[in-house]
Amino acid sequence: MIRQWYEPLIFSEWMRRAFSFLNIAVFMLTATVVFSEFRFDWFETLVGGYLESTNDSRPETGAIWEAGKQTANAQEYLNQIINKREDTRQIAHQAASFIDLSSSLLPGEWVTLEKQQFKTLYMALEKSMAVKIMDPVQLVWLLNGSTLDRIFCEGSLEGIKVYFIDSENRVIQQVDLKKEDLVEIENGEKPLAGKLVDMDGFQGRIYSPQNFFNALFELPGDIIPDLIANPKALLRQEGKITGVGIWNEAKNGYIKLGFEFEQAGVKQIVFVKGREWAVWQLSLNIRRNKD
């Protein structure tokens, strides 16, 4: 049944309608809700409880979680540095030669070497080559007579830098090892294409192989190993020796010897080093044989 709404015509009708049961109930309910909220904060409690129930499914965002992430980032970064250093340390400690050591250290990377390891690497070199890195007497002083605490190797663009450091982190001695020098130290100088006569420094001191070896074999047996300390380079080279030259200068107690090889018409010179005093003995023999 549809009842047509009409506007009350008299005051009492207005009042009756205004204070109807429904209106009073709605008003009371609204007032109760509002006042109970102000009194008991049930809305806050309700929302708070709801949010608490959803806590685990929500993202870890905001300043405090960011701080946690920054901590994690920092730890990761630091671990990366440590792990990389540990890898480098292991590779460096397995190095069998200075070349190995050099190739294990990128520019800026460093590793601390045990005294024993440095000694082992050093002693693995031929005497004539080792002296290029450091005089053996100086190494004895550094390892046994100085205030040395650690040996610190740092990679550089050119090769490696070796710092001998005391307990206060002061550098007692620094040795810079260039890559090309290391290759030369390990393998000897590369054979050079050309003839001895075309090279400065050998002028007037070039001999036939026969003269050279005759004079050499006249030397006492214990001198010969000092004359050609590292014959590997000569043994590696193929061809026939056509001449031997003696350099006109001594360096670090050694004199350079040049062996001219010929193979298939191509001439190459292989350089080795001989102890200064042994070479002088040899020169005397050559001169005497000539006379």
Add this chain to the structure above:
Amino acid sequence: MNFFFRSMKMVRFCLFLSLFLVSLGSLTGMFLVFYVTKDLPKLPSPLSRIIETPQTQIFAANGQVLITLGERKPIHLNRVSKAFINAIIATEDHRFFEHHGLNKLRILKGLYVTFFHSGKVQGASTITQQLAKNLFFSFEKTYDRKFKELLVALQIEASNTKQEILQAYINQIHFGAGAQGIEKAARVFFGKSALDLNLAEATLLAGLPKSPTRYNPYRHYDRALKRREVVLKRMAQVGFISDLEVRQTLLTRPELYHEQSDSRTGSYFLDVLIKELIQKYGEDVVYHGGIKVSATLDTRLQAYARQSMVTGLERLDAMMGITKEQTDHPQGALVAIDTGSGAVKAMVGGRDYYTSEFNRAIKSRRQPGSGFKPFLYYAAFKDLGFHPATILTDKPVRIPVRGAADWKPQNFEKRFSGDMVLKKALTYSVNTIAAQLVEKTGPDAVIRIANACGIRSPLQAVYSVALGTSSVTPFEMASAYSVFATLGVMHDPFFFWRVEDAFGRIIFEHIVQEKRVLDASTTYQVVDMMKSVIERGSGQSIRQQGFSRPAAGKTGTTDAYNDAWFTGFTPTLCTSVWTGFDTQKKMVDSNRVGITGGNIAAPIWGDFMMNALNADPERDFPIPDTIRFEMVDTTTGCQLSGENERQDGLVVALKKEQRVCKDGEQ
């Protein structure tokens, strides 16, 4: 009657409209709650997780902890003074124990003020809301952020007790000066625990979180006291204290703790160190990585440096007639470097870090004046073959400058003394002779030597560079003079020896490398001349102070008395001191006489060095084998013998091949 009916109609319309709007609002609110919830941050449980970030510690050279970055000293509520808890509650949220996260009446008031009083914004955040904001949100003011903060506050209230919330709040609020949390703040500002704070101190601290910089009591003590007054009155309104207590407390001026103020976040040295660490490893590692840094700073020397600077500047104030009430005070800087390694042992960047954080030791480039002459003399000895007994004439000089007016340098005393040996010229800082030398060497030679010694500031290739007209920092001067102290060996200056991670694994180690940049014999000759500066020249006030160790140095004062320097060294420690105004302003005493480096910087240097070295054995500079000594006449440069030795003679250091004329040979 018609009016009544119309009114009733309006009332009815309003009632229905209100009901509609309330319903709509409620629905919208519910929708927003559900909608926003998924983006709300998760709450850590328990709330105390907020203090689990690993702390980065920086240690001094003697192992003392200089600073802990990210340090919070969380404490239980019962370890905090009741006065502080009442003060913070009265100030920030006096209905804290009554509400469930929101103070609705305050929100309504805040909304009313915000909407109906243009330009005014009324804050209405409860302590819980502030905690929510500090833990999860940025300080960006948006309605979205505010709504989320409100919801998080409701959750915090739902899942924690009031005590837990209050405890978390007071343990994470910022009080400024590097203090986070009440325990740290109590220790930083008053040197005591939070439990021992009295009402005057507690209320001062409770006023700081509103604006830690604006109310920083180290810088704005009176402003902080005004803020404290607000806190006290608020406590009285709320009923925590009586009006009598307010009046009594207002009469007290809490004494701030200054003992360690140079070893906190703020110290000039630590600022430089932290900046360098950040450049090397990034902010995450420095502030959140829990690294351990071994700094070069020696806390004993640092304390002496600070004390010497404070005393010296007070003396300067007195000389200039500047009272404490005046705002424009001269400043100072001091840098001390271990000559054998380059380690920076002490650094003072200004009068007081808490009034000015500007680090004058590193950032302030000032003209060094005659402090640059040692580089010139070295260049003249090396390039021209001159030596300390070489004779030049102190006379008016006019040096033509291409494309500019002639250069006519003046002596400080405005008089000329005729012929003299170079050692005397440096001892008494004769400008005309320095000008003749630079004319012969050329400014590039001076710049080359200064650069070799570590001066990195741009130097102008003009003659006057030899008289120190290009600006440099005290740090550079200390570093460059260290090269003289080691007779030509350069050590790069540095601030930390070692960095380790939280597990003690080494991340970085500083290796002390030596670089010979100057010839030892020539450097010794300059050092011997610089010793004479202290013995009888412009730095002799140092000897009058009682500093008797072998030492060398040089004063520096700019033409307009804007800058006063003394940089000097013993064989082990090199220190540079600068004083002057931040702006280009003359330093003159009450008789309008200019204040020189010898008057003010040298005494600060002497005071510091006496204390710094008091426990060390006395050492002299090593004499190179190639050096011999001769007594010469200061005006002829000829060797003195017999009775003449006692007259106007100076002992000069000469290289073996350098000859001087015999007495009467001139």
